[in-house]
Amino acid sequence: MIITVVGVGLIGGSMAIGLKEQGIAKKVIGVGRDTDSLSKALTLGIIDEALPLQEAVKQADVVYIAIPVDATVDVVLQVLDLISGNQVVIDAGSTKFALCQAVKNHRMRSQLVASHPMWGTEFSGPEAAVSGAFAGRACVICEKEKSSEAALQTAEKIYRQLQMHIIYMDAANHDVHAAYISHISHITSFALANTVLEKEKEEDTIFEMAGGGFESTVRLAKSSPAMWVPIFMQNKENVLDVLNEHISQLRKFKASIEKENINYLVELIENANKIKRILK
Amino acid sequence: MIITVVGVGLIGGSMAIGLKEQGIAKKVIGVGRDTDSLSKALTLGIIDEALPLQEAVKQADVVYIAIPVDATVDVVLQVLDLISGNQVVIDAGSTKFALCQAVKNHRMRSQLVASHPMWGTEFSGPEAAVSGAFAGRACVICEKEKSSEAALQTAEKIYRQLQMHIIYMDAANHDVHAAYISHISHITSFALANTVLEKEKEEDTIFEMAGGGFESTVRLAKSSPAMWVPIFMQNKENVLDVLNEHISQLRKFKASIEKENINYLVELIENANKIKRILK
Numbered sequence: 001m002i003i004t005v006v007g008v009g010l011i012g013g014s015m016a017i018g019l020k021e022q023g024i025a026k027k028v029i030g031v032g033r034d035t036d037s038l039s040k041a042l043t044l045g046i047i048d049e050a051l052p053l054q055e056a057v058k059q060a061d062v063v064y065i066a067i068p069v070d071a072t073v074d075v076v077l078q079v080l081d082l083i084s085g086n087q088v089v090i091d092a093g094s095t096k097f098a099l100c101q102a103v104k105n106h107r108m109r110s111q112l113v114a115s116h117p118m119w120g121t122e123f124s125g126p127e128a129a130v131s132g133a134f135a136g137r138a139c140v141i142c143e144k145e146k147s148s149e150a151a152l153q154t155a156e157k158i159y160r161q162l163q164m165h166i167i168y169m170d171a172a173n174h175d176v177h178a179a180y181i182s183h184i185s186h187i188t189s190f191a192l193a194n195t196v197l198e199k200e201k202e203e204d205t206i207f208e209m210a211g212g213g214f215e216s217t218v219r220l221a222k223s224s225p226a227m228w229v230p231i232f233m234q235n236k237e238n239v240l241d242v243l244n245e246h247i248s249q250l251r252k253f254k255a256s257i258e259k260e261n262i263n264y265l266v267e268l269i270e271n272a273n274k275i276k277r278i279l280k
Numbered sequence: 281m282i283i284t285v286v287g288v289g290l291i292g293g294s295m296a297i298g299l300k301e302q303g304i305a306k307k308v309i310g311v312g313r314d315t316d317s318l319s320k321a322l323t324l325g326i327i328d329e330a331l332p333l334q335e336a337v338k339q340a341d342v343v344y345i346a347i348p349v350d351a352t353v354d355v356v357l358q359v360l361d362l363i364s365g366n367q368v369v370i371d372a373g374s375t376k377f378a379l380c381q382a383v384k385n386h387r388m389r390s391q392l393v394a395s396h397p398m399w400g401t402e403f404s405g406p407e408a409a410v411s412g413a414f415a416g417r418a419c420v421i422c423e424k425e426k427s428s429e430a431a432l433q434t435a436e437k438i439y440r441q442l443q444m445h446i447i448y449m450d451a452a453n454h455d456v457h458a459a460y461i462s463h464i465s466h467i468t469s470f471a472l473a474n475t476v477l478e479k480e481k482e483e484d485t486i487f488e489m490a491g492g493g494f495e496s497t498v499r500l501a502k503s504s505p506a507m508w509v510p511i512f513m514q515n516k517e518n519v520l521d522v523l524n525e526h527i528s529q530l531r532k533f534k535a536s537i538e539k540e541n542i543n544y545l546v547e548l549i550e551n552a553n554k555i556k557r558i559l560k
Contacts, residue, residue, distance in 0.1 A: 190552035225549040269505040272470035
């Protein structure tokens with residue numbers, strides 16, 4: 001089939017690569033506001049052709065939308081206005097509640113599958129796109145009952161061929177969980193980078209010492225504001241809840257260190273160690 | 281030469297492996313309080329022999345001490361009491377000020393090289409020891425002027441053969457930098473794990489969604505209290521300074537999200553992105 005990818009960055013580009021490699025798409029058409037990214041994606045062979053949205057949607061069996069979440073709502077609505085018949089629309093946004101609310105009364109709602117493939121890196125743009133990106137990861141599909149059987153099957157088939165396992169969830173729950181499992185990690189990384197960069201103003205040599213632990217906790221701080229500011233805004237309430245909880249957890253460490261309350265400190269760390277149950 | 285490694289865990293074990301592989305040590309003697317760890321290290325071939333401290337020190341050209349920092353001070357003093365002639369003592373503790381203070385008037389101070397190889401993982405015990413652990417990382421040597429020329433050269437030769445680059449620093453500065461570059465990352469990881477585990481009590485499925493970003497920021501939360509509580513205690517003032525700064529950075533994110541101050545949020549993230557300069 002012909003698949004149009006709107007947004008040929010990290011996610012859209014990696015999706016395009018996967019769709020071609022798995023033989024799911026015989027042709028991938030790229031759409032994007034940034035002509036630089038589009039021509040890079042063409043040069044890299046990630047997309048076969050770049051077209052304006054309207055033309056690209058007309059040719060497509062599936063339209064895959066992977067752009068910042070503030071733009072996603074508008075573009076999904078635009079694309080739903082443009083499609084007809086059995087054309088399927090899938091979005092990959094990191095927040096789902098605002099989108100699901102915005103499309104709920106659209107006459108073509110059933111052709112949309114609202115999804116969130118749980119993969120990403122701190123890099124952006126088509127140069128960051130990689131082969132095999134999604135394998136082994138979870139993909140959340142929200143409000144599956146609002147999608148037609150055929151549209152849902154198309155999306156599920158694509159994600160399964162990319163070796164993702166699918167989790168079904170309502171949109172509000174998705175956004176709560178995403179705040180815990182993804183959004184807060186980015187805020188802590190950004191804040192940690194700023195903490196250390198603040199110090200670096202005084203001390204040039206501090207980073208010579210940086211080891212693997214620092215790199216892994218600060219890695220996400222390279223992530224782009226274009227992607228993350230809209231996520232924090234759309235998921236504001238949940239993100240603030242988690243951020244408040246996180247600050248209060250940090251205060252427990254602060255209090256136990258200040259008071260040299262070793263038993264409490266051990267207890268806090270032993271509790272954190274329970275994360276071993278979950279992470280490999 | 282014969283090298284005695286006190287503490288055959290993650291660091292001591294990886295050091296023993298490297299010393300043998302590089303042909304630096306023809307024999308490695310292991311010392312430890314935990315007989316389980318010692319016999320594991322023997323079985324794994326990490327050490328050639330396990331002996332009590334006094335006997336092991338007697339035979340050694342170099343004594344390498346890699347144990348939790350609260351025990352380090354006592355054991356280094358004990359070992360300095362035991363050695364004679366040109367025997368060299370090297371410690372690998374993550375804090376350096378308390379140790380350097382404790383040994384400053386010891387008659388054998390010049391035989392000690394106070395160092396901190398900047399490598400580690402979230403795992404512990406001899407099973408966690410790996411080959412090639414230290415390659416490409418920094419090793420801090422503190423108060424090099426307090427070590428004899430010969431002792432310093434021995435330590436430098438060992439670290440360089442393990443492909444580390446050496447940074448010289450005074451002990452107080454080391455502890456400030458370590459708080460920024462290593463200790464705070466562990467606290468944020470522990471606190472993030474506790475934040476998410478708190479939520480998990482309500483929601484069993486939350487971790488099905490966990491992707492790579494979460495894993496990398498929470499990875500360090502598996503680290504052991506036996507290692508980290510003494511570090512936080514010994515480096516209390518610096519750790520609290522950095523923790524306060526970190527909480528205040530998080531509050532900036534909180535305020536900008538609460539007030540939907542997008543310009544400020546973009547500014548905070550763009551500033552954090554400057555970490556790209558430092559990390560690859």
